[in-house]
Amino acid sequence: MPSRDAKPGAPLNRASPPTVSSHAVTTPRSSACPGLLRIVPARDGGICRIKLPGGVLSAAQAHAIADASTLYANGVAELTNRANLQLRGVRSGHEAPLSAALIGAGLGPSTANDPHTTVPTALSYADDVRNVMISPAAGRDPHALIDTTPLCAELLTLLQSDARFAALSPKFALLLDGGERLARVDHPHDVWLAASAEEQGVRFVFGLARCPGSTGNNVNAGDHPDADGTGALAAVPPSHVPALVRALLHTFLDLAAAATRMRDLLATHSADAVLRHAQRYVDFPLARDASLRRWQRHIPADASLRLGAHAQRGDGMWHVGGQPPLGRIDAATLRGLAALAQRHGNGMLHATPWQSVLLTDIATNAVPAVLAKLSALGLACDPAQAITHVIACAGSSGCAKGLADTKTDALQLAERLPAGVEVHLTGCPRSCAAAHRAPYTLLAAAPGRYDLYRRDGRPGFGQCVAPQLTIDEAAALLARLVRSTPHA
Incomplete structure (x- = not known):
């Protein structure tokens, strides 16, 4: 290299x-974006976003996030489409201790320990600018x-x-x-x-x-x-x-x-x-x-390389990846992933912009055990699994702008989704869960009802194929569309 x-x-x-x-x-600039110190209110409580340098966190930091999410929020960490983490359901009055716990774990900006920038506002702005995305396999991808x-x-x-x-x-x-193959x-x-x-x-x-x-x-x-x-x-x-x-x-x-x-x-x-x-x-x-x-x-680029086991560059080691359903990891699972990285890897977890997790530097003889443990923790490790092709925003259960319970509906859709079809469910036109345009988008119109769009190059979500569909109707129509246009 x-x-x-x-x-x-x-x-x-x-x-x-x-x-x-x-x-x-x-x-x-004023902002409504969540951050480590700027915890933004939502329907299900506050949102705290943790920016991970290069998408990487240590096992010790994963344990700290699991502990903090249990003590101060709803006990679930969400992977984001920028390879960061966020905590939802932060309880009122617990914002300051949550931020302090995360900063204490080394998850804040580099200025967090500088005595000249301990003012929360200054730390918040230093946190805001930490927006550099690289491949989760940077330094290890054979094609880089x-x-x-x-x-x-x-x-x-x-x-x-x-x-x-x-x-x-x-x-x-x-x-x-x-130049990695595994790149967003x-x-x-x-x-x-x-x-x-x-x-x-x-x-x-x-x-x-x-x-x-x-x-x-x-x-x-x-x-x-x-x-x-x-x-x-x-x-x-x-x-x-x-x-x-x-x-x-x-x-x-x-x-x-x-x-x-x-x-x-x-x-x-x-x-x-x-x-x-x-x-x-x-x-x-x-x-x-x-x-x-x-x-x-x-x-x-090949997004499927985020899942399963793949050889790293020239060191005889492997990276192994799995995707939690809709990018959500409860505290027990996060602790399990940290323990797995410590036992079989280098003690680091790599978040990916597909809302999945990559463990790196896995020895060849440990790959089967790591894959089995990821599956036992509830992560999908095979791109043939439909849940790896479905993304959804917080929906009406977590966001006042959401018109439908997208998380619940997405899980229902995944049970009937044809193989290899990428679908994005969004509760409103803001498209918070996806920075890209998915081949198919279900835009909520009412509880349990969605307008189906197909990407066709025009601005926005593309062409509206059918309005006011139930999840079952959407699944059936997607199956027909895929059969008629197999490369859609």
């Missing part, structure tokens, strides 16, 4: 004065071009060390793609960087407000039209990535005004204008590379 150039990037140039007032770009874990750590440090980045939306996110590349990110093998070595192609190009079926260009993103713009060596990201973030804050996401900025500024402005912050050339217009990832 090519190694990343460890030589630090050149110092940043000073930018020209911001084009908006300094107050506008340094004032932290580069190990992105050191670079991910650098970017997380960068995000938390510049006070100005507190003005970024808590949803503002970066994707760092090392169909989620749009504000800035994406993807490894590319070139004559001069591995470089990172980058773009704004879209997804890395792909030759596989996981990315559908029609879901993220050029009006909302840029495609591949240019490429830089790995050593320039931190400086590039810093320049792009400062440029966004210089130009954003009321914009909260990169796609909003691109509605008023061209990608070339963004690059010209970012050039002020770096001393290496930064301009659109026309040769990258049709750039694509070197290999298709």
Whole structure:
């Protein structure tokens, strides 16, 4: 595997004065997004979101989350589509001790132990910016071009060390793609960087407000039209990535005004204008590379590799994955997973953006035992299991905006779902459970009733195939649709 150039990037140039007032770009943005210290009320209690660096937590941290969820919340941890965890049902009056317990377990921002940033508000903003997604198999995937874990750590440090980045939306996110086969590349990110093998070595192609190009079926260009993103713009060596990201973030804050996401900025500024402005912050050339217009990832991504056992890169070890139903893990199961990682793995759990869990560094002779234990804990380890293709938001049981009990309905649907059909149940149009567009979406219209949509490249969920379906009717119609269009 090519190694990343460890030589630090050149110092940043000073930018020209911001084009908006300094107050506008340094004032932290208000947000309703849950965080470690900003626990947001919902129908079923408070929501606390725990951001995991690189999607990884230790067995000790898993035990701490299990204990805290039992003491202060409903005893269940939910995996998110950004490879984080969240606790729901946080009881009123227990918010502060919950946050303190999680910070004490090392789950807070890197500034949590800094005496100068112990003010809860400052910690909350440092927590908000920790949005870098990498492959759950980074450093282990046999198809990777580069190990992105050191670079991910650098970017997380960068995000938390510049006070100005507190003005970024808590949803503002970066994707760092090392070319792994096990990679989620169909989620749009504000800035994406993807490894590319070139004559001069591995470089990172980058773009704004879209997804890395792909030759596989996981990315559908029609879901993220050029009006909302840029495609591949240019490429830089790995050593320039931190400086590039810093320049792009400062440029966004210089130009954003009321914009909260990169796609909003691109509605008023061209990608070339963004690059010209970012050039002020770096001393290496930064301009659109026309040769990258049709750039694509070197290999298709394969989400099925998150399940079951797969050989790691060149070390004779395996990673083994399983998916809890709808991404929900109760405290006993979380403790069981932690014990399994300690006994047979490296003591770490990797959350995935498919709401599943990966255990790494498993010896060959331990693989059958790990798979058996995951199944005993209630996790699905085979992509043929329908429950691994169903996602659902909190629904009416947990969210005031939900029009149907999506969690219960999703479990019922999975019992009748044809093999390999990916379905997303959402209680309202906000689509909180999915950052991508699933092939089929059931949008709640009333309790127990859904409008069925099929992805077809148009904005939103796609074409409305049928309205006001019960779960049984939806399952029957999905079976007919799959038979008539087997590659849907």
